[in-house]
Amino acid sequence: MLFTVFTPTYNRAHLLGRLFESLQRQTARNFDWLIVDDGSEDETEASVAQFIAEANFPVRYFRQKNQGKHIAINAAVEQADGDWYLPVDSDDFLADNCLEICESLAEEASAASFAGFTFIHAPEELVGKTQSYGTKKWTGYNSYKWDFAGEMHYVFKMEMIRKFPFPLFEDENFCQESVQVIPIVKSHIILYTDHILAFGDYLEDGLSQNLYARLLKNPRYAMLAFKTKLQMAQTREERMALTQNYWDIVLKTKQPTLKAFLAFPIAFSVPFLGKKLMNKLK
Structure with missing residues (x-):
């Protein structure tokens, strides 16, 4: 076969x-x-x-x-x-x-x-x-x-x-x-x-619908997906968008912060979290 x-x-x-x-x-x-x-x-x-x-x-x-x-x-x-x-x-x-x-x-x-x-x-x-x-x-x-x-x-x-x-x-x-x-x-x-x-067309009950809600309900898979997609990102804008999505899932679902930080490339997490902190301090 x-x-x-x-x-x-x-x-x-x-x-x-x-x-x-x-x-x-x-x-x-x-x-x-x-x-x-x-x-x-x-x-x-x-x-x-x-x-x-x-x-x-x-x-x-x-x-x-x-x-x-x-x-x-x-x-x-x-x-x-x-x-x-x-x-x-x-x-x-x-x-x-x-x-x-x-x-x-x-x-x-x-x-x-x-x-x-x-x-x-x-x-x-x-x-x-x-x-x-x-x-x-x-x-x-x-x-x-x-x-x-x-x-x-x-x-x-x-x-x-x-x-x-x-x-x-x-x-x-x-x-x-x-x-x-x-x-x-x-x-x-x-x-x-x-x-x-x-x-085929996307259906209302399909997995592609309400994607963000599904990601929030499955945070470890979502974090893995964003980390994986980072490998193929071709521009800095794409990489930073994936970084933002990753940390959005981490923070909104209260994942262990240190573990999440160590699991994602530091070169992208540090500037993103630094900017987020500075915005809070303003």
Whole structure:
């Protein structure tokens, strides 16, 4: 099996069918579908059972207690049979030729010893309007000039992503995926492309909504995310914004100050905290 298409899900039985149908339409049969259910309380299990009965490709389903998407990712990586890890959220769907193009990109990435490749996840309004894309390839992180609200979708070698599991912080259940992705792209070469192969719009109940409130409820993961993002910041303004966000979480959630200070680069914490102190003294 070449690709494991992985979908984490929580109470999304009403949405999974669209993704399933897009997998049924794939022009290549080089994948299996691995679903990790993060403790859903709806009809997810029954829906997946129907998918398994109808599918023209292998489907596997695992259920865990509710721990968050990042822990579902850890579980999927452990259980996956594929050589390549291709995540697709439950509210998204794939272009009909996604797996066919991915096979070609995987061959190219493997020949060059790259850790993975990318394609673009685009808004649903671009379905059927992607003819002018799919011609560019490059290896420089964050160098793509966007003309719509899309994002890079990473596909990694399974052996690579297994080296970068998410940490487990008790009593917290939300961690941004940058905590896993950035260490890989920072230390390995990625084949970036402008193929548009996945579609979906952000939903009101999605993890991307109300992000700041989620960060405050999961402060240790939030602090780790801001520290990790600092590795890829390209300007001083970006670095100081991440520093401000980091200390905002620390102070508002009353994290141990000394521990937080030692965990973040001093070169950015000292000027930020010094300025904050001076403003208080005015």
